[in-house]
Amino acid sequence: MVSPFTPCVFYRDPMAALRWLEAAFGFETSLLVTDDSGRVGHAEMSFGEGRIGVGEEWGAEGLLGPAKMRSPASLDCVGTQFIRVALERGIDDHCAKAEAAGARITQRPADQFYGARVYRALDLEGHVWCFDQPIEDLSLADMEKASGLTITERLPA
Amino acid sequence: MAGFQPSVIYQDPKAAMRWLQDAFGLEVVIYIEDAAGGFVHCQMRLGEALISVGEEWAEEFKSPLQLGGKNTQLTSITLDGDVDAHCERARAAGAVIVAEPETQFYGDRTYRCRDLEGHHWSVSQSVEDVSREQALDRVPGLKITGWV
Numbered sequence: 161m162v163s164p165f166t167p168c169v170f171y172r173d174p175m176a177a178l179r180w181l182e183a184a185f186g187f188e189t190s191l192l193v194t195d196d197s198g199r200v201g202h203a204e205m206s207f208g209e210g211r212i213g214v215g216e217e218w219g220a221e222g223l224l225g226p227a228k229m230r231s232p233a234s235l236d237c238v239g240t241q242f243i244r245v246a247l248e249r250g251i252d253d254h255c256a257k258a259e260a261a262g263a264r265i266t267q268r269p270a271d272q273f274y275g276a277r278v279y280r281a282l283d284l285e286g287h288v289w290c291f292d293q294p295i296e297d298l299s300l301a302d303m304e305k306a307s308g309l310t311i312t313e314r315l316p317a
Numbered sequence: 318m319a320g321f322q323p324s325v326i327y328q329d330p331k332a333a334m335r336w337l338q339d340a341f342g343l344e345v346v347i348y349i350e351d352a353a354g355g356f357v358h359c360q361m362r363l364g365e366a367l368i369s370v371g372e373e374w375a376e377e378f379k380s381p382l383q384l385g386g387k388n389t390q391l392t393s394i395t396l397d398g399d400v401d402a403h404c405e406r407a408r409a410a411g412a413v414i415v416a417e418p419e420t421q422f423y424g425d426r427t428y429r430c431r432d433l434e435g436h437h438w439s440v441s442q443s444v445e446d447v448s449r450e451q452a453l454d455r456v457p458g459l460k461i462t463g464w465v
Contacts, residue, residue, distance in 0.1 A: 163366035166393040167323040168439070192462040201459065210320030213393065228387040229437075238379045240436060241390040244322040244369060266377075287389065288377055290324070300347075309357055311349045315334060 166204075167243050168213035170229040171285050174200040177214055180284045181205060184261035185245070186254070187212070207245065232286030242288035251293040255279045263289075271295060273306040323392045324369035326378045327434050330356050333370050336433045337361055340410035341394070341403070341440075343368065363394065381435030391437040400442035404428045407440075422455040423447050 171177040181187045182205075190211070191204040203214040217230050232239045247254060252269050258281050259265050266288070267280035275296040281289050300311045327333040337343045343361040350357055359370040373379055381388055396403055401418050408414055412430040415437070420426045424447035429439045447455075449464035 163320055163322075164363050164395045164397075165321075165323055165366050165368050166395065167321055167390055168393055169390050170388075190463050194460045194462075196458045204463075208320055212321050228385070229391070230387045230389060232377070232389050235384060235387060235389065237377055238384065239377060239389040240326055240379060240381050240384065240387070241392070242324045242326075242378065243390070244324055246320050246322070282377075286377070309349050309351055311347060313345065313347060315338065315345050316331060316348060316350065316354075 163210065166211050166213055167241065168215055169243070169287055170215050170217055170231055171287075172217055172231045172233055173285075174203060174214050174216045177284065178203055178205065180261070181214070184258045184263050184283070185289065186257070208248075210245070212243070237282075237286040239286065239288055242290060244290045244292060247291055247293040249293060251277050251279060251291055254291060255281070274298065274303050322367050322369060323390070324371050325392065325436055326371050326373055326380055327436075328373065328380045328382055329434070330359060330370050330372045333433065334359055334361065336410065337370065340407040340412050340432070341438075342406070364397075368392070386431075386435045388435070388437050391439060393439040393441065396440060396442045398442070400426050400428060400440055403440055403442075404430075412438075420444055423452055 178189050187205040187207045190206040193201040195201050200216055205212050205214060255265060255269050263281040263283060265281050269277055269279040271277050275294060275298040276292040277295050278292045283289060304311050334345060343363055346360045346362045348359045356372055360367050361370060404418050407430055412432060414428060414430050416429040418426055418428040424443060424445035425441040426444045427439060427441040431437055449461055453459060
């Protein structure tokens with residue numbers, strides 16, 4: 161299934177970001193649109209069935225209207241979204257490869273109460289990526305018991 | 318299933334959940350709170366695809382409300398249905414429409430809006446199959462690699 165949600169991630173240097181995301185996380189550049197001067201107008205990367213957009217700060221101003229799209233590198237390493245990436249297997253190796261390519265690991269791979277093994281990393285400009293791999297199918301009751309949290313499938317009152 | 322799931326950060330995630338339900342028709346799949354009734358985590362869905370709604374849970378995350386409206390990422394939504402009707406629903410729920418629905422050279426009809434805390438969303442419906450050659454004819458000067 162192709163998701164209707166495509167996160168678009170903004171960088172000071174999108175061309176460097178494409179190379180880095182390929183080397184560190186194993187994403188593949190699937191579409192690259194550049195203008196006369198070689199600047200990235202729009203780029204897409206794929207990973208499994210997932211897809212992200214990669215763009216330049218302000219670079220898509222005409223398309224975006226008065227939005228202010230900035231890299232975390234321009235905002236004291238703060239971001240307004242992050243991206244969860246589902247892995248089928250090999251999360252520890254994935255983390256090791258990312259770290260070797262320069263990712264800053266902010267949370268080492270660890271099993272979570274909701275039945276997934278998760279690690280978190282910062283990319284070359286400070287965007288946060290959260291990788292998770294399912295390890296166990298748990299019911300909501302199991303998760304509640306393990307965490308002490310209340311878990312429902314609807315909006316709170 | 319390997320894939321990407323956007324996680325959007327809000328100062329008031331409970332209000333955001335209601336807003337995303339009203340404006341975009343997203344449905345809550347899982348909502349987690351602590352013993353004191355505090356927000357922990359939420360996932361919402363469109364079709365079978367998920368998005369996370371989160372709060373400012375670590376120092377590297379802030380709502381656009383705290384950043385003068387700046388965004389470091391935006392989320393694009395591809396609809397099966399009518400993008401113009403989606404836009405009217407969002408507008409009625411309080412979305413600020415940044416760009417009205419307009420058909421783009423690459424065959425999508427797209428509108429863009431800001432949500433209740435200033436996150437930008439781009440919502441599209443495919444209305445025409447456009448080949449790489451057609452796209453290049455329409456916008457001279459572009460160089461396109463990988464158009465399929």
